[in-house]
Each structure stands twice: as structure tokens, then as C-alpha cells.
Amino acid sequence: MNLNKAHFLLFYLTMTAAIASGLAIFSSASNITVLLRSAVSGLFVPLLLSMVSAFLLDPLVSSLEKRHIPRTRAIFVMFFVVTALLFFTGSWLIPYGQNMWNSLLTDFPRYNSQLIAYLREAQLSWQARLPFLEHYDLTGTVRNTAEQALAFVLVETPKSALKLGSLMILLPIFTFFFLRDGTTIMRRMVALAPNRYFEMAHDLSFLVSRQMAHFIRGRILEAIIIGAVVAAGLSVTDIRYAPLLGLFAGITNLIPYIGPLVGMIPGILIAAVDLGIGAQFWWIVILYILIAQVILDNFILIPVLISRVANLHPLLVILAIVMGGKLYGVIGMIIGVPIVSAFKIAFIEVRHYRRAFSLPDTGGDRHA
Amino acid sequence: MNSLWNNIFRSKTDEESLAGFIAKVPVFTELEKRDLNYLETLIHVRNYHSQETVFEQGDPGSGMYIIRSGHVVIFTRDNQDAEEELAILGPGDFFGETTLASPAPRTVSARTAEGTELLGLFRSDLLATAIKHPEIANRILFGLTKVISERLQTATLEIRGLQRKLTEQQH
Numbered sequence: 001m002n003l004n005k006a007h008f009l010l011f012y013l014t015m016t017a018a019i020a021s022g023l024a025i026f027s028s029a030s031n032i033t034v035l036l037r038s039a040v041s042g043l044f045v046p047l048l049l050s051m052v053s054a055f056l057l058d059p060l061v062s063s064l065e066k067r068h069i070p071r072t073r074a075i076f077v078m079f080f081v082v083t084a085l086l087f088f089t090g091s092w093l094i095p096y097g098q099n100m101w102n103s104l105l106t107d108f109p110r111y112n113s114q115l116i117a118y119l120r121e122a123q124l125s126w127q128a129r130l131p132f133l134e135h136y137d138l139t140g141t142v143r144n145t146a147e148q149a150l151a152f153v154l155v156e157t158p159k160s161a162l163k164l165g166s167l168m169i170l171l172p173i174f175t176f177f178f179l180r181d182g183t184t185i186m187r188r189m190v191a192l193a194p195n196r197y198f199e200m201a202h203d204l205s206f207l208v209s210r211q212m213a214h215f216i217r218g219r220i221l222e223a224i225i226i227g228a229v230v231a232a233g234l235s236v237t238d239i240r241y242a243p244l245l246g247l248f249a250g251i252t253n254l255i256p257y258i259g260p261l262v263g264m265i266p267g268i269l270i271a272a273v274d275l276g277i278g279a280q281f282w283w284i285v286i287l288y289i290l291i292a293q294v295i296l297d298n299f300i301l302i303p304v305l306i307s308r309v310a311n312l313h314p315l316l317v318i319l320a321i322v323m324g325g326k327l328y329g330v331i332g333m334i335i336g337v338p339i340v341s342a343f344k345i346a347f348i349e350v351r352h353y354r355r356a357f358s359l360p361d362t363g364g365d366r367h368a
Numbered sequence: 369m370n371s372l373w374n375n376i377f378r379s380k381t382d383e384e385s386l387a388g389f390i391a392k393v394p395v396f397t398e399l400e401k402r403d404l405n406y407l408e409t410l411i412h413v414r415n416y417h418s419q420e421t422v423f424e425q426g427d428p429g430s431g432m433y434i435i436r437s438g439h440v441v442i443f444t445r446d447n448q449d450a451e452e453e454l455a456i457l458g459p460g461d462f463f464g465e466t467t468l469a470s471p472a473p474r475t476v477s478a479r480t481a482e483g484t485e486l487l488g489l490f491r492s493d494l495l496a497t498a499i500k501h502p503e504i505a506n507r508i509l510f511g512l513t514k515v516i517s518e519r520l521q522t523a524t525l526e527i528r529g530l531q532r533k534l535t536e537q538q539h
Contacts (some may be wrong), residue, residue: 065501066499203491
């Protein structure tokens with residue numbers, strides 16, 4: 001019997017059932033899964049980050065391998081180079097960043113009170129014009145949220161500094177092994193497929209991982225470029241914390257549609273408070289919106305780096321962010337979108353594959 | 369084999385090892401010893417039961433199979449699902465190599481006649497090798513082209529012979 005539509009449907013259903021039952025077992029309340037969950041709890045983020053960095057560093061290692069250096073030695077050479085680079089940039093970057101972060105935290109109440117003052121004025125003016133809004137206290141809610149956020153950051157930072165230490169140890173180790181044996185692990189897992197579907201599974205795993213590597217590299221490169229451009233543009237003005245704002249804009253750019261907007265907010269806020277609404281303020285607004293987003297992002301970066309096919313519908317993005325947030329908090333929100341993008345890439349590749357071979361339901365009538 | 373007294377430290381002889389077996393396949397005649405070791409990591413070893421389908425006519429094809437042990441029946445199915453046996457292949461034979469370079473649906477079906485061990489070399493691995501070790505990929509492709517050209521020449525001669533017989537019959 002031919003591989004046909006029923007087989008693909010079965011494949012999708014099996015994947016969905018596997019993921020659903022995995023999640024169900026993981027979140028069930030039995031003792032074994034509690035132990036399992038606590039054993040796994042700290043490992044998710046290092047594993048994910050090391051997989052991403054293995055993806056990123058793989059082309060470099062491959063180009064070294066092409067020059068007849070055995071893979072293990074090539075990985076060591078590359079680690080040495082990356083560590084040296086990180087050490088040199090880190091040794092002057094870290095104290096600088098630390099100072100900036102501390103001064104930002106001390107300045108935060110000032111920005112907060114200014115923002116509240118602006119909002120209060122605005123609230124009075126629109127309450128005068130639209131009387132039915134009188135009972136909506138925007139300033140109060142904003143003030144409460146801001147205080148909560150500041151308290152959260154102050155408490156979490158020392159805790160996450162500790163986690164950062166363990167991350168620094170686990171990350172290189174995981175990355176080394178993923179770089180060296182990543183393909184072997186994938187091949188062994190695909191080889192578990194039954195003989196009849198093995199060829200198709202092998203083909204698909206190659207196509208999907210190639211597309212995903214391309215996607216991840218493109219996204220991260222885009223984030224780095226946007227962050228650098230914003231930081232450079234901001235440092236021309238008198239605004240403080242230009243590098244931090246650039247970094248923030250770059251990271252939030254990873255989330256489609258909402259990310260760039262969120263990235264703009266601190267910059268515009270600090271500009272409004274520190275510099276007033278003047279020429280420099282408008283330069284900053286133009287920088288964020290026109291230069292970074294429209295020109296750089298839409299016209300140059302995305303068409304070159306990322307194929308438009310892998311873009312997600314805005315509704316899917318919102319769903320991914322909300323569900324990720326419910327599962328894992330802030331980190332979940334950030335990684336929710338790439339995970340859904342990964343699924344979409346897999347679906348697109350499978351569809352391509354079927355069309356390339358004109359499998360019975362998409363091709364012509366062969367049993368005429 | 370008495371494992372207590374046999375020499376367990378002797379590595380497999382050339383005939384027994386996978387690399388030695390692969391070297392005899394016509395597609396890989398250009399490869400050197402070091403390349404064969406790399407090829408061993410590339411090849412997938414699959415075990416089949418008796419009367420198990422390897423692939424069906426129309427399946428997406430993406431690689432060649434080499435028979436390590438056992439026998440494989442190559443046949444076609446026509447529109448009424450009747451089978452017409454084309455060949456029975458044995459150890460050392462290979463089939464499906466036309467899909468190694470370009471994706472295409474399989475033109476025939478293959479089924480194992482008994483418990484069989486097949487070695488598979490697939491297109492995606494060849495593409496990955498072309499990036500990581502271009503020389504090895506070049507030599508494999510050379511051997512592949514040689515095999516396919518010989519098959520093409522034989523087929524052309526046969527077609528011409530048949531055409532001649534056809535015109536003779538018409539007169």
C-alpha cells in the first residue's frame with residue numbers, strides 16, 4: 001500500500017498525541033513526576049541555550065573541519081577563540097554595565113514619578129472632556145504596576161545572578177557535546193523509525209533542521225544588528241543608558257509584532273523625562289520607528305536573512321506569548337514564539353516534501 | 369565460537385568489516401581507505417524481516433540500498449495490481465541509486481525474499497558530506513555517474529536493438 005494522505009494524517013496525530021501525553025504526564029501530580037520535575041527544573045534553560053549556541057557555532061566548526069582538522073580539535077580551537085573574545089570584551093564591559101544598571105535602578109523612581117505626573121495631567125484633561133471616564137484611575141494602576149515591577153527586579157536580580165553562575169558552567173559543556181555529537185544523536189533517534197517510514201523520516205529531519213538552523217541564525221543576526229544600530233543612534237544624543245537601551249531593543253526584536261513596540265517604550269520614556277520634548281526627543285522617536293523598524297528591519301534585514309514564509313500570523317503570536325507566559329513566566333513568553341515558529345517550519349517542509357514527490361492526493365491520477 | 373578461548377582482541381578482518389564490504393561496491397571504487405571509514409559513519413544499517421517491503425512504486429525516493437546479506441525481489445505493479453518480477457538481487461548488489469542525486473518517485477517496488485540486512489546511503493547525508501568533506505562527496509559522485517552511465521549505455525543499446533527488431537517486423 002502506498003504512502004498516502006492517511007499516513008501523513010497518522011503521523012501528525014501521533015506527534016500531537018505524543019506531545020499531549022508528554023505534557024500530561026509531566027504536569028500530573030504523582031510522586032514520580034514530582035521527582036522528575038524537580039530533577040529537570042534547572043536544566044531547561046541551559047539545554048535550550050546550549051542547543052541554540054550549538055546551532056550558531058556549527059558553521060564555524062564545519063569550516064574548520066573542511067580544512068582536515070578533526071572535529072573534536074576544531075571544537076576546542078573554536079571554544080578557545082570564543083572564550084578569549086568573551087574574556088577581553090567582558091573585562092571592560094562588565095564593570096561598565098554594572099555601573100549603568102545600578103544607576104538605572106536608582107533613577108527608576110524619578111522616571112516613575114515623572115511618568116505619573118504626565119499621566120495625571122493627561123488624565124485630568126481627558127476627564128474634563130469625557131466625564132464618563134472619571135472613575136478610571138489610570139495613574140493609580142500604573143503606579144502600582146511600576147512599584148511591583150521594581151520590587152520584582154530588585155528581588156530577582158541577586159537570585160538570577162546565582163543561576164547565571166551555574167549556567168556559565170553548564171552551557172560550555174552542553175554546547176561542546178551538542179556540537180560534537182548533535183548529528184549523531186539526531187540520526188540515532190530517526191533510526192528508531194520503522195523500516196517503511198525510515199527514508200521519509202530521515203529526509204524530513206534533514207530538511208527541517210536545515211530550515212530551522214537558517215531561521216535561528218537569521219533571527220539572532222537580525223537582533224544583533226538592530227541592537228547595534230539603536231545603540232549607535234542613541235549614543236549620538238545625550239541620553240543616558242544608550243547601550244542598555246540598544247540591548248533591550250535588540251532582544252525584544254526577537255518577538256514579532258509586539259517586541260519592537262515594547263523595545264521602544266523605555267527609550268522613549270527616558271528620552272521624554274530626561275531631555276524633554278525637543279529636537280533630540282524627535283530624533284530618538286525617528287530612530288526607533290523609521291530607521292530601525294521600517295528601513296532596516298522591513299526593507300533590508302528580513303528579506304535577506306529570513307524567508308517571509310516562516311512568519312507567523314499575529315493571532316498565533318499572541319496565543320504563543322500568552323500560553324508561554326502561563327507555562328513558564330517571562331522566559332516562557334520569549335521562547336513561546338520561536339517554538340511555534342519551529343512547528344510552522346516543520347509543517348511547511350512536510351508540505352513541500354509531499355508536493356515535490358506529487359504524492360497521491362496532490363499529484364495526478366496514477367491509477368487511471 | 370568459544371568466547372573464553374578465542375582471540376577477542378583481534379579486530380574484524382577486512383572481509384568482515386563494513387568498510388571492506390563497501391569498497392567492493394562499484395559506486396565506491398574511487399574511495400580511499402580513510403574515506404571508507406568516514407563512509408561507515410554515513411551509512412545506515414537496516415534489518416528487514418522476510419517478505420517485508422523495502423519501498424513501493426511511487427514512494428518518495430531519496431537514496432540507494434546495498435544488500436549486505438539476503439535477497440531482494442524487484443518488481444513492478446501495473447494498473448490491475450498484478451506484479452511482474454524484474455530481478456532478484458543478492459549480497460553485494462545495489463539498487464535505487466538513481467534517486468541519490470535527484471529526488472524522484474520510485475519506479476519499481478522492492479521486497480525482501482528472506483531476512484535481509486540492507487545498507488542505506490541517502491541523499492541528505494550526501495548533501496551534508498558535500499559541505500563537510502567535498503573530496504569524498506566528489507569521489508562518490510564520480511563512482512555514481514560511472515555506474516549510471518554504464519546502465520544508460522546498456523539500455524540505449526537494448527532500445528536500439530528493439531527498435532531495429534520492430535522495424536524489421538513491420539516490413
